[in-house]
Amino acid sequence: MNPLSSPLLADLYQFTMLQTYLEQDMQQTAVFELFMRKLPPGRNFLVAAGLEQALEFLENLTFSTEELEWLASRFPPHVIHYLEQFRFQGDVHALPEGTIFFPNEPVLRITAPMPQAQLVESRIINLLHFETLIASKAARSVLIAPDKQLVDFGMRRAHGAEAGLLAARASYLAGFSGTATVLAGTLYDIPIFGTMAHAFIQAHDDESQAFEHFARSHPDNTTLLIDTYDTEAGAHKVVALANKLKIDNIIIKGVRLDSGDLAQHARNVRRILDDGGLCDVTIFASGNLDEYKLQTLLTARAPIDGFGIGTALDVSNDAPALDCAYKLQEFAGKPRRKRSEGKATWPGRKQVYRMFSRDGCICGDTVALEDGDPQQGTPLLQPFMHAGKRLRPKPSLHALRQQTLMHYQSLPTTMMTMDCADNYPVAISTTLQALAAQLDREQLKRDQ
Amino acid sequence: MNPLSSPLLADLYQFTMLQTYLEQDMQQTAVFELFMRKLPPGRNFLVAAGLEQALEFLENLTFSTEELEWLASRFPPHVIHYLEQFRFQGDVHALPEGTIFFPNEPVLRITAPMPQAQLVESRIINLLHFETLIASKAARSVLIAPDKQLVDFGMRRAHGAEAGLLAARASYLAGFSGTATVLAGTLYDIPIFGTMAHAFIQAHDDESQAFEHFARSHPDNTTLLIDTYDTEAGAHKVVALANKLKIDNIIIKGVRLDSGDLAQHARNVRRILDDGGLCDVTIFASGNLDEYKLQTLLTARAPIDGFGIGTALDVSNDAPALDCAYKLQEFAGKPRRKRSEGKATWPGRKQVYRMFSRDGCICGDTVALEDGDPQQGTPLLQPFMHAGKRLRPKPSLHALRQQTLMHYQSLPTTMMTMDCADNYPVAISTTLQALAAQLDREQLKRDQ
Secondary structure, X not given: OOHXXXXXXXXXXXXXXXXXXXXXXXXXXXXXXEEEEEOOOOOOOEEOOOHHHHHHHHHOOOOOHHHHHHHHOOOOHHHXXXXXXXXXXXXXXXXXXXXXXXXXXXXXXXXXXXXXXXXXXXXXXXXXXXXXXXXXXXXXXXXHOOOOEEEEOOHHHOOOHXXXXXXXXXXXXXXXXXXXXXXXXXXXXXXXXXXXXXXXXXXXXXXXXXXXXXXXXXXXXXXXXXXXOOHHHHHHHHXXXXXXXXXXXXXXXXXXXXXXXXXXXXXHHHXXXXXXXXXXXXXXXXXXXXXXXXXXXXHOOOOXXXXXXXXXHHOOOOOOOXXXXXXXXXXXXXXXXXXXXOOOOOOOOEXXXXXXXXXXXXXXXXXXXXXXXXXXOEEOXXXXXXOOEXXXXXXXXXXXHHHHHHHHOOOOHHHHOOOXXXXXXXXXXXXXXXXXXXXXXXXXXXXX | OOHHHOOOOOEHHHHHHHHHHHXXXXXXXXXXXXXXXXXXXXOOOEEOOOHHHHHHHHHOOOOOHHHHHHHHOOOOHHHHHHHHOOOOOOEEEEOOOOOEEOOOOOOEEEEEEHHHHHHOHHHHHHHHHHHHHHHHHHHHHHHHOOOOEEEEOOHHHOOOHHHHHHHHHHHHHOOOOEEXXXXXXXXXXXXXXXXXXXXXXXXXXXXXXXHHHHHHHOOOOEEEEOOOOOHHXXXXXXXXXXXXXXXXXXXXXXXXXXXXXXXXXXXXXXXXXXXXXXXXXXXXXXXXXXXXXXXXXXXOOOOOOEEEEXXXXXXXXXXXXXEEEEEEEEXXXXXXXXXXXXXXXXXXXXXXXXXXXXXXXXXXXXEEEOOOOOOOOEEOOEEEEEOOEEOOOOOOHHHHHHHHHHHHOOOOHHHHOOOOOOOOOEEXXXXXXXXXXXXXXXXXHHHO
């Protein structure tokens, strides 16, 4: 059993509800929408990601004998019989990955018989929430440092293996140059990068010897970590070594700094390298970096060519979760509304329309009902799956990344920075507002 | 290929370094220790977790044909040949899961030929870091609410599938009652809990009808979600329904509140239930809870019997990562020390000794060299694996949980609360300090 594709990756209530849906013959069509309730503090927008993994999950959802046996100890035979045949047969509409979006806008809509649409809830949220979280975080670094090499270094402190892999994917989608995680490279065809660890230096009695051993093993791709003992002393050793290795046609490509005042060390190291004739040797920096520290280093004009961003990216340290929900908006042809305090939803099947200003920047969205509620602007939600089958071939991650970079160009400059821009206008159509009010009146009547 | 056990779950530099280690015949024994550099703000201690998953990873580490083929496109044949035969053959010492520990104390030590010990770095950190993060977070809720039912509700917003599963395991280990995640129940034998979603209520035209349908499907285990429209109105419907269902011997076990002022709603609902003769119906609360909100509800004496804690637990929202490191402390028989600014390590193979006061509370630890540096107190690191083989059978998670609850009893009361206690004393033995100073002097001499 591969836990990443198991249908038991669900909350227990999904199965208890499923039992009742079957017993009450509530198999009519349900429409669920996944959306964010609000932006994390300090953020101006979100970047949709994770759709590809969600579609794969839906496409391949079946119950193994082992899983059915486990369920049979807790659920009656008619439930097990239903699950034996289970295939997801619904429709999926979604924002294409890389789309910039805002609270209250559906990222994904599932239209399927109720037991199916409810069963997939938790894993669908789990996938879209996390990749969207990371893509949205990564976009911030990409936008402030568009000309720098940015590499995901975060797998070791990501929350488990899948988080490390999906963080590599989502950050690459959002414009990172690649990842250090080998398996992410193999699974998603992401460029992978690597240097050396302090342990490698420490394992040698002599730092210069360590540098030389590494360079001789990797004559065309050597980045040397120079901060194990003394960063500037390390840089001088690199200069001496480079001259020695020239004879054997071994080129040192770069050095990495991982501690201390990175801006100051980078300036010192740049001078030492340049004075030693190593103007082409790049400087790569890492060490608890995030987009705020990146901004500080950029503002200080630190001569750094690339950055390894690890933990802060992979756990989205300033906002490790988004306030998202997967809510029933229509059932058996009738729009539905949850009215819980502070958590009321907009009912019905919806579309998001986006307006652009004359200079090509996004300038306002309208959330409206999909049917009978036409709006100006470009509709953003697109169909991706019908009756359980994909409607289009799987796009390459590289193509999605290019698309995402294009979307960035439609951001007003105020939204590209780390400062909080004015709230982006997201209107709710008058028809949708009227429908919500009508449902509230009907509910009130029932409660009386 | 199961991505969760793939040896490619590594950083690229682990393979580039491995190549050089092989080419330079640096296969002598390396000793790496995993430790935390500091506590997250506001925390008094950490709880070790994840060892079982780390041991499983090491035990089963082999390269598949597919993985070797991928590597062969990037690494020379002698590296591939080495990896074809690869088995982890090292020793593992660790703090047993559930042990309370502090910064600078090794949580795990790996003693193995250098290429092996370096190769496993990232996944070992990834597993121990995350489960320790979650167990340490969960412990806070358990300690302030020891008599309440605490259930992990967080899978949907956990960072990927493995995070959801391991968060369920780590929080149960730390004293939670169980999880909502079905797969975690099957994989780790954790009790699972579930109620119903708002969608279930919304799918019915009538809330009472929804309650009745659910209760008839689950006559002996019904917890009804009563906040979809109006919490107190929901409670009155439960009273009416309970009387109706009594005839059929159907008992309503509990109600769940998920929004609004939980303390006030709980008091209102308790009164409505009690007035309706439903004194045995429990109240379960959920909705963006964390240990701080839990504390507020407990202080307010809200009549709530159990809590579903989701996102805040599974992402450790106030501290989504720990500052941890896996560092080389000895190689080829010689102690090693990293001196990078702000990141210097304590060299050598170490043991942690713990002292207890007369009342059985922990009162101070000493980090010392394992050999020739005897200290008072109980040694905490224990051997778990020798030459790649486990030294003891896999413990049940339930037994580990019992052990963890025992450890809590040794915490001074000041450390059990949510307030910051005085720093717990962790001494570095004079012999270890002297060794570090000696290595610094030697390094300085080499740099001159």
